[in-house]
Amino acid sequence: MSGGAEERSETRRRVGAARRLVVKVGSSSLTTAAGGLDTARLDAVVDAVAERCARGGQLVLVSSGAIAAGLAPLALARRPKDLATQQAAAGVGQLALAHAYATSFGRHQRVVGQVLLTADDVVRRSHYRNAQRTFERLLALGVVPVVNENDTVATDEIRFGDNDRLAALAAHLVGADALVLLSDVDALYDGDPRRGGARRITEVAGAADLNEVRAGAGRVDGLGTGGMASKLAAARLASSAGIPVLLAGADAAVRALGPADVGTAFAVTGPRLSARRFWLGHAASATGRLRLDDGAVEAVTQRRRSLLAAGITGTTDEFHAGDVVELVDATERVVARGVVAYDAAELPELIGRSSRDLPAEFRREVVHADDLVVVH
Incomplete structure (x- = not known):
C-alpha cells in the first residue's frame, strides 16, 4: 500500500470506531538507551491519545517506563537485574513518569490519574471488582487513567510478568472495545525484522496465521522487558476474549488511534466473556x-x-x-x-x-x- 496505509479490514474499522480503548506504550518507546524519559516521544503519544479523547473516546493508558525513568537519576547504566534495585529505580522513576504525563496532558487540559496495580488486584476477586469500579469512576469524570504495575512493591511471585499482559487484562477489566499496543516495531513480522528477509504480517484472523511466526523477547539495551513474544501473547489473550487488537509503532500513534490503518490487526477469535468468566480463565491464580x-x-x-x-x-x-x-x-x-x-x-x-x-x-x-x- 502506498504511504504505508493498510487495507481497512473489519477489525481495523472496529478499532477505529471503538469508544473505549486501552492503549499500551512500552519503555523503549518512551525512553532513551542512556536512560531517562524522552519527553518529545512521550508528548507525541499523549497528543495522539488526547486527540482520540477529543473525538469522544474514553482511553486508558497502560505505560511502562518507571524503572527506565529511574536509571539516570540513580546513575545506573542499565536496567538492574536484582528485584530490590528494580524497585528502588521504580520508586524514583514512577514519580518522574507521573509528573511527565500530568504535564503533557495538561497541554490539552486533560486530567490524568495514576493507577498502580499488582497481580493481586486482578487475582483476588474482591480486588478485581474494586479496580473495575475505580476505572469506571475515573472515566466517568473525564480522567485519563495512566496504569502501570506497582513495581515498588510487587514481588516475583505476584507480578504480571510484563505490561503487555497487564494491558490485555486491563482491556477486559474496563470493558474496552479495543486494545492498541504501541511498540518500537511497526508491525508483527514472522522473524526478526532487523536481520532482513522477515515477512510483515498485516492481518491475523486466527491461530493459523501465526504458525510461521518466530517472536523474540526483550530489547537488547536492557530497558524493555516484553519483546514481540509478550505482545503476541497479549494480543492472542485479548482477541480470544472478544477484544480486537492493533499492534503498531509508537511513532504512528496518531494513525493507530485514528483510522487504524497501520501495523498488524488481530481479529476477534472468541466471544466476549463476562468479567467473572474472564477472571476465572485468565486472571485468577x-x-x-x-x-x-x-x-x-x-x-x-x-x-x-x-x-x-x-x-x-x-x-x-x-x-x-x-x-x-x-x-x-x-x-x-x-x-x-x-x-x-x-x-x-x-x-x-x-x-x-x-x-x-x-x-x-x-x-x-x-x-x-x-x-x-x-x-x-
Missing part, C-alpha cells in the same frame, strides 16, 4: 488441580456440564472450598479452570463415586458449570 477421566473431560469441555465427583480420578496440592483450581486430563493437560466447592481434604472419600452413593451433604457439584471456564 490456581491453587490446585483435579484430574478427570475421559468422560468427565468430554462432559466439561464439550457439553459444558458441571464436574461431579464420579468423574475425578485424583487431586494435587492443597486447596480450600472457593479456590480456583485447574481441571486436567489423563496427560496433565489443562482443559478448564473453575471454583471448587470442597476442600482438598474432603475429596479423597468422594472421587470416583456416583452422587447417589454419597451422603446428602456431599451430593453437590465439585465444580459448578457456572463457575467453570474451558481452556482452549
Whole structure:
C-alpha cells in the first residue's frame, strides 16, 4: 500500500470506531538507551491519545517506563537485574513518569490519574471488582487513567510478568472495545525484522496465521522487558476474549488511534466473556488441580456440564472450598479452570463415586458449570 496505509479490514474499522480503548506504550518507546524519559516521544503519544479523547473516546493508558525513568537519576547504566534495585529505580522513576504525563496532558487540559496495580488486584476477586469500579469512576469524570504495575512493591511471585499482559487484562477489566499496543516495531513480522528477509504480517484472523511466526523477547539495551513474544501473547489473550487488537509503532500513534490503518490487526477469535468468566480463565491464580477421566473431560469441555465427583480420578496440592483450581486430563493437560466447592481434604472419600452413593451433604457439584471456564 502506498504511504504505508493498510487495507481497512473489519477489525481495523472496529478499532477505529471503538469508544473505549486501552492503549499500551512500552519503555523503549518512551525512553532513551542512556536512560531517562524522552519527553518529545512521550508528548507525541499523549497528543495522539488526547486527540482520540477529543473525538469522544474514553482511553486508558497502560505505560511502562518507571524503572527506565529511574536509571539516570540513580546513575545506573542499565536496567538492574536484582528485584530490590528494580524497585528502588521504580520508586524514583514512577514519580518522574507521573509528573511527565500530568504535564503533557495538561497541554490539552486533560486530567490524568495514576493507577498502580499488582497481580493481586486482578487475582483476588474482591480486588478485581474494586479496580473495575475505580476505572469506571475515573472515566466517568473525564480522567485519563495512566496504569502501570506497582513495581515498588510487587514481588516475583505476584507480578504480571510484563505490561503487555497487564494491558490485555486491563482491556477486559474496563470493558474496552479495543486494545492498541504501541511498540518500537511497526508491525508483527514472522522473524526478526532487523536481520532482513522477515515477512510483515498485516492481518491475523486466527491461530493459523501465526504458525510461521518466530517472536523474540526483550530489547537488547536492557530497558524493555516484553519483546514481540509478550505482545503476541497479549494480543492472542485479548482477541480470544472478544477484544480486537492493533499492534503498531509508537511513532504512528496518531494513525493507530485514528483510522487504524497501520501495523498488524488481530481479529476477534472468541466471544466476549463476562468479567467473572474472564477472571476465572485468565486472571485468577490456581491453587490446585483435579484430574478427570475421559468422560468427565468430554462432559466439561464439550457439553459444558458441571464436574461431579464420579468423574475425578485424583487431586494435587492443597486447596480450600472457593479456590480456583485447574481441571486436567489423563496427560496433565489443562482443559478448564473453575471454583471448587470442597476442600482438598474432603475429596479423597468422594472421587470416583456416583452422587447417589454419597451422603446428602456431599451430593453437590465439585465444580459448578457456572463457575467453570474451558481452556482452549
